[in-house]
Amino acid sequence: MKEKYILEYSSAVVDDPVIYTLVRRFDIKVNILRAEISPGQEGSMLVELEGEDAKLAEGRDYLASLKVRLAPLSSSLSVREETCVHCGSCTGVCFSGCLTMGDPDWKLAVDREKCIACGLCVQACPFGLISLKFGE
Amino acid sequence: MAKSYEEINAKIAKGEAVVLTAEEVSRMAAEVPPAEIAEKVDVVTTATFGAMCSSGCFINFGHSAPPIRMESISLGGVPLFGGVAAVDAYIGATEVSPEDPSYGGAHVIEALVRGDELLLKAHGKGTDCYPRRNIETWVSKKTVNEITMVNPRNAYQNYAAATNSTERVIHTYMGSLLPRRGNVNYSTSGELSPLLNDPYLRTIGVGTRVFLAGSQGFVAWRGTQFNTTKPRSEGGVPESNAATLMLSGDLKEMSTDFLRAAYFEKYGVTLYIGIGIPIPILDEDMARAVSVRNRDIPVLVCDYGVEGHPAIARTNYEALRSGKVAIEGKSVRTASLSSLAKAREIALLLKAQVASGAFPIAPPVQALPAHSSVSSLAIREKSR
Numbered sequence: 017m018k019e020k021y022i023l024e025y026s027s028a029v030v031d032d033p034v035i036y037t038l039v040r041r042f043d044i045k046v047n048i049l050r051a052e053i054s055p056g057q058e059g060s061m062l063v064e065l066e067g068e069d070a071k072l073a074e075g076r077d078y079l080a081s082l083k084v085r086l087a088p089l090s091s092s093l094s095v096r097e098e099t100c101v102h103c104g105s106c107t108g109v110c111f112s113g114c115l116t117m118g119d120p121d122w123k124l125a126v127d128r129e130k131c132i133a134c135g136l137c138v139q140a141c142p143f144g145l146i147s148l149k150f151g152e
Numbered sequence: 153m154a155k156s157y158e159e160i161n162a163k164i165a166k167g168e169a170v171v172l173t174a175e176e177v178s179r180m181a182a183e184v185p186p187a188e189i190a191e192k193v194d195v196v197t198t199a200t201f202g203a204m205c206s207s208g209c210f211i212n213f214g215h216s217a218p219p220i221r222m223e224s225i226s227l228g229g230v231p232l233f234g235g236v237a238a239v240d241a242y243i244g245a246t247e248v249s250p251e252d253p254s255y256g257g258a259h260v261i262e263a264l265v266r267g268d269e270l271l272l273k274a275h276g277k278g279t280d281c282y283p284r285r286n287i288e289t290w291v292s293k294k295t296v297n298e299i300t301m302v303n304p305r306n307a308y309q310n311y312a313a314a315t316n317s318t319e320r321v322i323h324t325y326m327g328s329l330l331p332r333r334g335n336v337n338y339s340t341s342g343e344l345s346p347l348l349n350d351p352y353l354r355t356i357g358v359g360t361r362v363f364l365a366g367s368q369g370f371v372a373w374r375g376t377q378f379n380t381t382k383p384r385s386e387g388g389v390p391e392s393n394a395a396t397l398m399l400s401g402d403l404k405e406m407s408t409d410f411l412r413a414a415y416f417e418k419y420g421v422t423l424y425i426g427i428g429i430p431i432p433i434l435d436e437d438m439a440r441a442v443s444v445r446n447r448d449i450p451v452l453v454c455d456y457g458v459e460g461h462p463a464i465a466r467t468n469y470e471a472l473r474s475g476k477v478a479i480e481g482k483s484v485r486t487a488s489l490s491s492l493a494k495a496r497e498i499a500l501l502l503k504a505q506v507a508s509g510a511f512p513i514a515p516p517v518q519a520l521p522a523h524s525s526v527s528s529l530a531i532r533e534k535s536r
Contacts, residue, residue: 101412101424101491105327106392108335108487118475122492136321140412141201142414142422142489146255 018066022092022133022150024085027057034084037061042075049132052150054092060150062089062133086151093131100124104126105145109136132143153191154435157515160194164509169194171430171507174442181443182436190439195506195513198346198442199363199428199498202339202490205325206305206376207423208244209261209403212297214271215239216289221282222274227291228260234274235393238282242302245413245423256421258413261301264293265365265406299403305375307427309347310382310451313338313472315464315484317361318457323418325363327489329456333479335506336453336486336500342446342469346429347395349442351480352390355431357516362399363428365411368511369401371520379526388441391450391466395520399427410498426494428502432513446470452477 025034038044038090044067051061065072079086098101102123106115114130115137117123122150133150163169170193172180177196181189213222215238225232225241229249232241248256263270269292278285293299294447315336316322316329323329327337340348350356360371375396382390410426433439446469453465465479505511 102493103202103424103491104488105337108337108485108489109328109330111485117488118473122488122496136328139323139417142327142416142424143412144415 017062017069017072019072020062020064020089020132022087022089022130023058023061023063023079024087025061026083029082029084030057030059032082034079034082037056037078038065038075041077042071044071044075050134050150062150089128089131090134092133092149093126093128094149095124095126097124097126099143100145101143103142105142106137106140109140153187155190155194157432157434157513160432160513162532163194164506164513166400167507169507170195171195171503173496173503174198174349175455175496175499176344177442178445181383181445186436186439186443190433192437193433193439194444195503196349196431196433197428197499197506198344198349199426199495199502200307200341200345200490201410201426201498202341203325203416203422204303204306204425205246205422207241207261207301207425208257209264209301209304210236210240210242210298210300213239213241213291214297216284216287218284219282220274220284220287221276221279222287223255223276225272225274227272228263229271230255230257230260246421248421251422252267254415256413258423261403261423262408262411262413264299264489265403265411266408267292267294273333274316292534293404301369301399301401301403301406302372303399303425305377305396306399306425307346307375307397307429308340309351310390310392310449311339311362312392312452312461312463313467313486314456315453315479316457317455317464318355321356322456324456325416325419326456328417333482333484336472336477336479336484337489338451338469338486339489340469341490342449342473343444343522344492344495344499346427347397348389348444348449350431350438351384351390351392351441353395353520355434356397356429357519359514359517360429361512361514362397363426363498363505363511364399364401364406365425366407366409367401369531371397371401371516372400373398374520375523377526378521378524380521380523381525385448385450387444389444392452393462394400410494423520424491426498426521428498430502430506430511430513431498446473453477484536
């Protein structure tokens with residue numbers, strides 16, 4: 017099983033080798049897609065976690081015990097699709113294949129599973145319809 | 153076989169006219185020769201929905217008691233041009249609020265279309281005939297006399313696609329362009345685009361009725377930067393920015409379904425407008441022109457990372473729509489900035505309006521220039 021999460025650290029945990037522990041103790045493959053530490057030393061990390069279901073569950077419990085907040089990535093991208101005019105500007109900067117447009121209807125298609133929270137679409141949308149919660 | 157405007161209008165009146173969208177006729181042309189299309193099809197509808205910076209409106213606010221000769225004016229916090237009579241003003245789409253550079257004239261225009269009330273502030277020096285010096289009041293499209301849209305340059309006949317060869321992201325009116333030619337952005341509706349379906353402007357000229365943001369507007373004049381000198385394809389289609397239209401219409405009849413304010417990051421405010429133009433199929437030549445397919449429409453790709461935006465590749469709309477084009481051997485992703493979905497919606501709406509007789513077809517009152525070129529602005533000393 018493979019899932020993308022945003023890990024949100026408080027300043028108290030920033031010094032802990034959390035990723036090392038996930039790999040060593042729970043045999044979870046961690047792919048870090050993006051990481052940020054804010055001026056107050058709080059951190060956000062976009063990770064793809066892959067492993068056996070049971071181990072993943074244990075790993076999530078471990079993170080919870082450290083008070084590392086674990087948010088599924090798909091919940092952090094918001095596209096106000098009802099007012100979208102389907103211009104396509106966001107698709108030009110979306111390299112993960114989350115935002116696409118093409119035949120037959122040329123309307124914006126959003127596949128949240130593919131989002132890697134790069135944030136380029138937020139600025140690319142001329143109508144300000146996209147927001148992304150990451151590192152805030 | 154040639155057809156006159158009168159014959160086409162008679163068929164429309166009888167409910168017998170065959171009206172197709174430009175995409176429908178392009179598909180038909182794969183099997184049907186132009187002579188037969190000229191016989192079978194009477195009108196073809198074209199459309200586009202894209203960013204058109206050179207847009208704006210004249211507003212006449214009406215006179216207050218006592219009256220004011222408005223000089224410095226703002227509406228919804230955005231400055232207006234007040235150098236036209238006492239209570240006339242022009243709001244340009246790209247004007248911005250001094251408080252917020254991402255909010256501007258286009259947003260005020262959209263708000264007016266929506267029917268919002270906006271704060272009008274104006275100052276005048278006070279004259280014998282216009283004694284008031286300051287005014288603050290709320291206005292909407294219901295309270296003002298006229299809001300006449302006059303867009304100096306709309307509906308570009310083709311527009312070069314954009315890429316960026318530098319090492320950093322650049323933010324342009326062609327969207328966010330990623331480093332090292334990371335993407336190519338383009339902005340026309342291709343085979344559905346109005347002026348690409350009548351490349352020599354035989355049926356589009358001064359006085360032509362157009363679908364303008366949901367209303368019936370007109371071609372007022374040639375658009376600014378009107379250029380007939382661009383190289384053309386075999387079918388007569390120019391390979392980059394060429395002819396343009398100055399369009400005018402009544403904002404009070406427009407709809408926010410077809411007019412939207414936009415902000416391009418680190419560039420500024422602009423206005424997306426939906427435009428549709430019906431093209432009468434007068435003869436075989438017009439049938440051939442409207443049969444143009446995306447693969448037959450050439451377009452240059454320009455490098456916005458280099459001064460002067462030089463062309464670095466030539467492609468066509470079929471390739472751009474495929475999602476990837478080759479530039480110097482490298483496959484580059486493409487994206488549209490104008491909405492094909494909206495353009496199709498407009499073309500279909502216009503098709504129904506033309507077929508029902510609600511959107512009359514007429515010859516232009518005056519042809520647009522057959523020869524016109526564009527000058528650049530030289531930095532120079534005064535002539536002796």
